[in-house]
Every structure is written in structure tokens, then in C-alpha cells.
Amino acid sequence: MHKLLKVLAVSLMCLFAGFSHAAEKTTIKIGTLPWEDIVPMSIITKKLLEKQGYNVELTTFPDWGIAFAALARGDVDLMVSHINNITADYWKKNYQRLEKVSVVSHGLRQGIVVPDYMPIKSIDELNAIKDQVGAKIIGIESGAGLMQQTADAIKQYNLQYTLVDGSTAAMVAQLQSAIERKAPIVTMLWQPSWMDLKFKVRYLEDPKGVFPAPQSYYWIAKKGFSNDNSRARETVASVFVPIDEVTAMNVSINDGMTVEQAVQKWWDANTKLIDHWAIMSGK
Incomplete structure (x- = not known):
């Protein structure tokens, strides 16, 4: 009888785990803004999620106010932002409905x-x-x-x-x-x-500290995203793009490439890193 109960318990655990896994999103909606720092990070993460089998929809918003409102409502799942300073007011207004996921770059x-x-x-x-x-x-x-x-x-x-x-x-x-x-x-x-x-x-040096110290870029999400979508969260959290490399992509764009072409050039030059990211995110 005792062995039977153990078997049933294990079976139920597996069943619930299967339900949990099945409940994870297969389509991830990313919000972005049409700016030279945000877009490359968003597209790189989109490509990694797609490499891991997700369908990814990218929505561009015209300003931070609209973007944060959409994220807080759940119209999109994820967004890159610099919430320590530039968008601190929007974060403060909405943080109870949002969560930090991971740092995607640093040095703004x-x-x-x-x-x-x-x-x-x-x-x-x-x-x-x-x-x-x-x-x-x-x-x-x-x-x-x-x-x-x-x-x-x-x-x-x-x-x-x-x-x-x-x-x-x-x-x-x-x-x-x-x-x-x-x-x-x-x-x-x-x-x-x-x-x-x-x-x-x-x-120029700023001894009075008027300008902010170098800032981080965070992936932020609608609250509960990481708990409900643990594998997608691990995929997103594996991405880190040094700020100098974002700058280099912007040089390519200024020289005539589209942002997609500049990102692809970076992607092709960093295949080993991307493979490591894929391993880190569980596939």
C-alpha cells in the first residue's frame, strides 16, 4: 500500500509538472521603442527566443508612457528599459504590476x-x-x-x-x-x-553629479511572467550585450545597414556565444 501511494504521488507530481509546462507561453510579445539602443537588444533577444522554439511578436511604441501602460496591462510580455534613471518615473508609477527579469546591458x-x-x-x-x-x-x-x-x-x-x-x-x-x-x-x-x-x-567630469552614473538596461515584464514562463525567462536572462557592441551596431546602421542587417552581422560573428546562451537557457 505504501509503495502504491508513492507511485501515485510521483505520478501526480509529473502530471502537474506537465500541466505547468504546457501552460507556458509559446508566443512571446516584446515591446520596443524605435531607438538606436533599445531596438538591437530587442531583436537579438527575439532571435534567441526563436532559436529556442518560441514565436515572437515585436511591437514598437512611440514613447515610454504608452509602452509602460501596454506592459502593465499585459498587451506585451517584455520590454527593455533603463528604469534606474531615464524611465524611473514610469517604473515608479507601474512597478506594482511589473517585475525585473534580468540585466541585458550596462553602460548607458x-x-x-x-x-x-x-x-x-x-x-x-x-x-x-x-x-x-x-x-x-x-x-x-x-x-x-x-x-x-x-x-x-x-x-x-x-x-x-x-x-x-x-x-x-x-x-x-x-x-x-x-x-x-x-x-x-x-x-x-x-x-x-x-x-x-x-x-x-x-x-566632461561632473563633480556635482547632475548627470546619472552609467546605467543598466533591464528586461522588465508584466508581474508573474517569470514564474509562469520559467524557460522563456531563462532564455531572456541568458542574453547580455556589452554596450560597446551595441554602439558598433549603430555605427553599421549609420553607415547604411538596416538594423536587422546590423544585428545579423553581429549574430553571425558571435555564434559560439549564442550557442552558450542557448545551453544556459535549457536547450
Whole structure:
């Protein structure tokens, strides 16, 4: 009788395990935004999930507010975001309905930059060279978070500068022209960006800590995803893409590749790593 009960118990455990496994999603919905850092990480993870047998749907959202609302509702399962700073407010608003899954990259940085041939090294030295650059910091789109951080830096460092808004394209044109002429310029930049590799610039030190420290990118999900989809979670958690490699992909895109072509070029060059990821995720 005792042996029979043990057999029944084991059989029930196997049965419930089978039900649990069957309940896991076979289609994973990934949300993304059309930005040069987020999209490559999303596509690489999509490809790994597909390699592991999942069907993956990729949905692009126009802004973080819509993306976080969709994730919190469960319209998508996963999304990459930098919740420690850039999207901290959205995370705070929605975190009770969300969960962190894993870190997918690290090293996002933003700041005020000058060409590397200029002598200054810190933001608090900017007033000394204001006349050389017309007391202007060349900015990008007015609504960008980096513009707000730079405006805060002007206040906190008592900089005698005007922050000039415009567009990323216009800023790039001015930076490239200045570097070609070895002329002084003060502007802003971020990594990962193709510009970070193309232009030899120096991020100015920030002793007051106005700009955030290098940030991590997290896969985040609707709460309960990891528990309900343990194998998919292990697949996603095995992915880590160094920020320099994301930057290199963006250089390829700027040189004329589509984002899919740039990711495929990276994928083909990293087959051994991808095979290790597949083993780590259980297949």
C-alpha cells in the first residue's frame, strides 16, 4: 500500500509538472521603442527566443508612457528599459504590476562633451572658455531628457551659457564641422550612439553629479511572467550585450545597414556565444 501511494504521488507530481509546462507561453510579445539602443537588444533577444522554439511578436511604441501602460496591462510580455534613471518615473508609477527579469546591458551614459583637442576636463571649467564658443552649448530636441539634465547643470554650476535647442541632426552637423576645422565647441552626447565612436570627444567630469552614473538596461515584464514562463525567462536572462557592441551596431546602421542587417552581422560573428546562451537557457 505504501509503495502504491508513492507511485501515485510521483505520478501526480509529473502530471502537474506537465500541466505547468504546457501552460507556458509559446508566443512571446516584446515591446520596443524605435531607438538606436533599445531596438538591437530587442531583436537579438527575439532571435534567441526563436532559436529556442518560441514565436515572437515585436511591437514598437512611440514613447515610454504608452509602452509602460501596454506592459502593465499585459498587451506585451517584455520590454527593455533603463528604469534606474531615464524611465524611473514610469517604473515608479507601474512597478506594482511589473517585475525585473534580468540585466541585458550596462553602460548607458549621457553628458556634456567637447572635442578631445580642447584642454578642459570638467563642467566647472566651462566658464573659462565661454568666449571661445560664444557661450553656447549646442543641444538637441527640446523635449529630450538630456536637454533637461544639461539645463540643470547650467544652473547648478552657475554656467554663463545659453542652451541652444534644435535637432540631433543639426547638432551632429555642427560637431562634425567643428572637429574638421579643429574649432572649439561644447555640446552633448550619449553612449550607445554611432557618434560616440565616430567623433573623438571627451565627456566632461561632473563633480556635482547632475548627470546619472552609467546605467543598466533591464528586461522588465508584466508581474508573474517569470514564474509562469520559467524557460522563456531563462532564455531572456541568458542574453547580455556589452554596450560597446551595441554602439558598433549603430555605427553599421549609420553607415547604411538596416538594423536587422546590423544585428545579423553581429549574430553571425558571435555564434559560439549564442550557442552558450542557448545551453544556459535549457536547450
